[in-house]
Amino acid sequence: MEIVIEELSKHYGSVRALDGVSLRVPGGMFGLLGPNGAGKTTLMRILVTLLAPTSGRVTIGGIDVMRDPAKVRARLGYIPQEFGFYRSLNAYEMLDYIGTMKRIPPRERKRQVEAVLEEVNLTADAKRRVGTYSGGMKQRLGIAQALLGDPDLLVVDEPTAGLDPEERIRFRNLLVRISGRRTVLLSTHIVADVEASCTGLAVLRQGRLAFAGTPEELVERARGRVWLVEVEPGEWDEVASRVQVVSSRTVGGRVQLRVVADENPLGRGVPVEPGLEDGYLAVSGSAQREEWLVHV
Template sequence: MKLELERLSKQFKNKIAVEDVSTVLTEGIYGFLGANGAGKTTLIQMICGIVEPTAGEVKLDGKNTISMGEDFRDLLGYLPQEFGYTPGFTAKDFMLYISSIKGLEPRFARKRTEELLRLVNLEDEANHKVRTFSGGMKRRLGIAQALLNDPRILILDEPTAGLDPKERVYFRNLISGMSRDRIIIISTHIVSDIEYISDRILVMKKGRFILDGPAEELVREVDGGGWECAVPRKEWPEFEQEQCIVNAHNRDHVVEARVVSRKMPREGARMVEPTLEDLYLEYFGDEL
């Protein structure tokens, strides 16, 4: 399978949300990483065929996906960033409802619903109304509905929004345990959600991919190194202004900081291995 994004652009009135994005995706897990407004959702909606590109096209094995119509949609599983649940439905009813929209055979749909609710840990809540669900439970239900048709292309827009740390770990294991004969796209602004499970990470900024590669490779792009140092409280305001701070902890009289810098940020700083989080902050620190 080869999913090609060819020079995709989307302009809303005077706002360019996605600008001339091209890449080729084959079976594997891809993380679209970017800050708010980077263009992730718009790009995903163009891939799914919900938003029409201003320019460019999406192709699957050489065929334009819009002209493929139903044939493309049958291969697709999608979790939108904003998902409209029907609050009066139970989790099970909701799954069966989506199954019918997707045209799944009712007996198959019931079996699949049971399997998937178990997979996302909602089997005990199958007959509870969605209205009573927490944000994290709704998100898990959203992931389950995206899997109903056993999609070859699975696209999850911010699947971990609202999940607690335990649920995030569960989600990562769920995705990395899935069979590898699909294209999985996960968008997020949280580095740790995708750092260890993605085969490739595509970092988006202002509508473009600015970095693209496996996490290990991207980490080598960190300009300079990671540092740890302890800064006396009264020197902190100035230090904070000057440095790219990744992390800071208040201790008694000092602030312990993790910094990305080309040169030693201050006397006594210890050099540490850079991480993808460091790289991300180097690129987005100014926007956060």
């Protein structure tokens, strides 16, 4: 299911949460990366019809989100960054209710509820009150509700925030498994989540699109610009002020930094093979306005 975003802007007074973003997501699992405040959630909320943009146009599967939001909702599954359920209900009741709201016929609803509970591995806990669920279980229940109605588009906003590493990996794998024939739009600021699951991605920075393409293309953006350099502890601040530090570790009283920089830092850096995180930092560090059409 193709998503086409054209010149999308959203202003809150003088704040430009989104500023002329154009992007095409042809399908598959697509990551949306960006630091906090980059505009990811705003973009997501516009896509799922919760927010009206200030200007621009979005179509999902050919349906104009602004003109026909009800049709979009009928084909949509959404897991917001923060959400909750009625704590006194159990998972089955909650999903059954949501299934009705998603216009699933009664007989089909029962089947689907059981299927999605199975899918997210909550069958055994289906009769437990949601109020007693852990964070990870709630996230899985969030996915379960999003899957009800077999939506063509799944929009997932920062799903792993607050999860422990084990739950995060399990959740990520679950997303990959269910992405199958759907379009899954995954918004996150955790590069590893995208790296492990997405076939295409875009990077937002300060409301603007900084990159759109495949993970490999993003990695290529950093090729020749990633260096390992050993510095004295006293030099740290100077280096960090001039280049983007990806990671650091202490080796024998000195500090080994992995940095992204156009030039060899301090003239003693060693070029290394770039990764996705390097590519992300490479593009998110440069805020020039660009418009890409992405072909994943």
